[in-house]
Amino acid sequence: MSIETVVDSNVDSPARGGDGPARPGPRAVVIGSGFGGLAAAIRLQAKGYATTILEMRDKPGGRAYVYEDEGFVFDAGPTIITVPFLFDELAEVAGKRLGDYVSIVPCDPYYRIYFDDGSVFDYVGDPDRFEAEIRKFNPDDVDGYRRFVEYTRKVFDRAFTDLAHHSFHSVWEMAKVAPDLMRLRAEVPVFRRVSQFITDPRLRVALSFEPLLIGGNPLRSSSIYAMIHYLEKTWGVHFAMGGTGALVDGLVRMFRDIGGTIELGARAEEIEVERGGVRAVRLADGRRLEADVVVSNGDVANTYRKLIRPEHRRKWTDRRLERMRYAMSLFVVYFGTDRTYEHLPHHAIILGPRYEGLLRDIFDRKVVADDFSLYLHTPTRTDPCLAPPGCEGFYVLSPVPHLGGGQDWDAIKEQYADRILASLEKDHLVPDLRKHLVTKRIFTPKDFETQLDAYMGSAFQFEPVLTQSAWFRPHNKSEDVEGLFFVGAGTHPGAGLPGVVSSAKVLDRWLPPVARTEGA
Template sequence: MKKIAVVGAGPGGLAVAMLLAHKGYEVTVYEKQAYVGGRTSEIKLGDYKFDMGPTFLNMLYIAEEIFELTGRDIHDYVDLIDLNPMYQLIYHNKKINMTRDADEMIRQIDELFPGNKGSYERYMEQTQKKLEVLAPVLQAPMNKLTDLFNPKVMKAFKELEVGNSLVDTLSKFYNEEELQLAFTFQAKYLGMSPWESPGAFSILSYIEHAYGVYHIKGGINKLTEAMAKVVLESGGKILLNNGVKKLRTTGKKVTGLLLEDGQEIEADEVIINGDFAHAMTNLVEPGLLKKYTPEKLEKKQYSCSTFMLYLGVNKRFDLPHHTIWFAKDYRKNVEEITKTKLMSDDPSIYIQNAVVTDETVAPKGKSTLYILVPVPNNMSGIDWSEKAGPFRDMILNMVADKLGVKDMWEYIEEERMITPADWERDIHVYKGATFNLGHQLSQMLVFRPRNKFEELDHCWLVGGGTHPGSGLPIILESSRITANGILQQDKQTLLPVKPLPKVELYRKKQSQLKHQPAAIQTNV
C-alpha cells in the first residue's frame, strides 16, 4: 500500500482521506490543532455551541456522493434539516424571505418589486441550463493548459460570461438593484464585488433555490466529525496536535514531512489541506518555488476577511435562523471591503440564530448568536489590537438596535471574538483572507493552484486554494478530483462522478428521508 500523508484535518483533507483510505491506501492525517474540521469545527463556550465558520450546507448532493463513494450514507451520520425559508434579507426599507417555494418567491417579488413579473421564473429556467453546462467544469481536473480544450470546458466558456459582471447578468432578469443584490451577495465571500465578479456566479443563488440550504443538528461541524469517523472506519489515522513544520524534499520531489516535534515522516504522496498561501510560505524550503514565491503570493488577489462574534445569551429572540442585514449603501460597503480596504461605519451583518431550528446548541430559554461582518483582509494594515474593541461595540449597538433590545449586554453570558488578525495568527489563514484566493478569472480553472501541484512532485492540493475553488461543497469536490488524480497515476479505477441531479426528483427524494443519525464517537 502506498503511504499518503495529509496535511490538515479540514473538510478537504478529511474527504480525500476518506476516499483514499476506502481505496486501500495507508492514509494518515496530521493536524496541528487539537480538533478536526479546521474552519468547519465547533466552538464551545460553556453550555453554548457554535460553528467556527460555515453555518449551512448547500449542494448537499456532493456531500452525499462523497459518503456514497466510501459505501456509506451521510444520513446515517448526521441529522440534516432543510431550512425553508433559507434566510431573510433585510434592506433599510424592506425585507424578503428567500425560499425554495417558487410561488412564495414570485408573490414577494411582485409585492416588493413591482414591474418584475416573470423575472424569477426566467432566472431559474435559464440559470439551470447554465449550471448544467458549468457543473462538469467544476468536477474536472485542471492540471495542465490543454485541459482548457476539453470539449466540456470549451462548451462552458460562453457561460463564464467573461465580459459581464454578476450584477450585469442579474440585471437581465431583475430591474431594481436591491432585487439583483438578493441573488448576488454570495460573491462577496468569493473575494469579489458583485459589480466585478464574473457573471458565471449567478449559479450560486440558483443552487440554493433549486437544491436547498441545510442545517445539521448540532452544527455543520458535525459533518467533519462524521467524516473523521469514516476515515477511522476505513483504516485511516488522524493524528491531532501533530503540526507539520516542513515538507521533506529531495530536489523538487516531496518525500514526506518533518513534524513540529522533530519526527520525520516518509510518504509516497503528500496532500496539503492547509491554507494554500500559508502552507507555501511556511512549509516549503525557500528557493524551491518559482511560481508561488512569498513575493508573488503577496501580489495575488485574496478574499475578504470576517470579524466574528459568538455570543451565548440568556434570551430568545424573534429572529430567523439566518438573517443578512444589508448596509444602506451596499456598494460603498463592498468597495471598502475589497478595494479601499477601510473599516466601514455602515457594514453589512450576517447573524445566525440557530436555536430556532436546533435546541441542542443552547440551554433552554437561551440562544447562540453567531455574528459575521465581512471586513478587509490583512492587506489593509488595520491594527485590530486597537480597533477590535470599538468595532465590537459598534456592531453590538447595531444588532441591539435592529433587534429592538436596549439592554442586550446584560443577556451576554459567553462571548468570543475572532478578528482578521486572529484568523491569521491563530488559525493560520494567510492575510486573514477567510475565503482564500479570490475567484477572478485569472485565478480560476487552470490558473488557480492545481490539484496536482505544479511546483513540486508527489505533492497534491485540496481545499479552497485549489481548483475548483472555495466553499464547503466545492472543497469536497476538490478532494474527489485529487483522489482521482492519484488513482489515475496508480492505474486504479477512478471514483465516478454523477451527473447533476434533476431538481424535482432530488427534492422529492429529500422530502422522503427519515433522518436517524448514528452516534458519533471520534476517537483520534
C-alpha cells in the first residue's frame, strides 16, 4: 500500500497536547533521535501520524549525546547552532513556543582563530568589525572580501533559500537547477573560490575552513558551501543554555507533549519489507513495530547494509555504498579543569603550521600527521553551570582520517590525546592544562563506528563534494523501498544542524498531514 493511500484512507489523527484523546492514524517509526530524527518525528506526529522514535543508546540525541563526570557536563557532538529560526519553525509546527523548552543565546565572537604565526582573527557578525579584522591582516583585501560576500549571498539565495528544502528525487529536479549551479561555478572548490577574492594566505584560511564543520575538504568541496559564511553572517552563531543536550531534551519534551513516543535502548535490527514497501521494524529484543512509514536518522550506508536485506536493494547495494566517498572522522578529547581560563572565547580554531598539506593528509593520504589543527570548545564561557564552581569544561577536536586509513586507534589514542593537550599549554590558550586536569574522556573514529554505527567511522557520512550533493546523494525518499525515508547528514541537504533539520522538512512532499474528520 502506498503512503498516499494510507493518508487518504485515514479517518482520524493523534491529537496534539491538550486536544483530547488520540485516535489511531498511520504508524510512523523513526530510527534514531539525532536532530534530523527529532525534527522528522515532531513533524510527523503534528501531522497526525502515530510516531515512535527508536534510539539505540541510553539517552536521546544521537551524535548530540551528553557525558557527565565529576560535575562536568560535556556535549559530545554538535556545539554550533546556526539558523536558530529553524527550531522556532519546528516548534510552530507542533503548536508550541521554542522558548518554553530551551533558551538559545548568541555567541560573540563566533570564533576566534589562532594562527600558527601568533596572529589572531576574531570572526564576528558585525560587518564593520569583521572588515576591521580583515584590514588588520591586509587592507587591500577589504574590497575583495566585499565581493566575496556578494558571491556568497547569490549562492545562499539559490542553494539554501530555494533548494535546502527542495526534493531532488529525480534527475529532472537536478536538471532544473544545473544552469544556476553552472552560473555560480559550483564546480570550483571553496578554497580556490576564496582565493580568487582574497590574497592574504591567512585570510584565505579564515574564509574557507567552514566546510570542515560539515565534513568537507575546502580544497575540493563545491563552492556552494561558501554559503555557510553568508548563513552565519545573516543569523549568527548561537548556543543553547545548558548545552546542545538541553536543546535535545527540549525537542524530546516537545515531541512527547504532542503525543509522541520515544524508546531508549531500542536497537533496530531489521526493516521488514513486503511487496516492495516497509512492513515493520524488528528490534534486537525480538519485538516488531508495524509501520506504514519508516524514517531513518541513522547512518544511511548502514541502514541499507544492515537493516534491509540485499534482495530488496537494487540501487543501494553493498558494492555501491562501498564505492562512495566518505567524509573524515574526528578525534575528540572531553576534559575538565579545576581552574578557569577567562581569556578564552567560547569557540576557538587553533591552526597548525600547514593547511593544504594537512587537508591532503586527512582526506587523501589518510594518515595521522605529526601536526594538527584543532577546534577548542569552551561552553563554560557562556554557561558556567556546565562545570563545578571555579572549574572549566572543554572539548578539543582534531579532524582525522576515517577508518579507511587503517589506524589502530586503541593503540595510539592516549599518545595522540596527550600530544593535543600538550599543544594547548600555551599562555594564550590553556596554560598548565595537564596540571589542572580533573576529568578526561577520549572518542576516536573507532568509537564512531562502534557506538554510533557510523560506516567507516565517518563523522559526517558522505563527503560533501558536488558529485555527492543534491540528486547525487542518497535521496530523502528511498529509491529501493516504498515508505522508507531518510533524514540527517547522509541525505539532502547534508550535515550540520541547518542541514539535518531541513532534511525533515523535505519529507513534506510525500508525507502530507492526515485529514481529520468532523469532531476529531
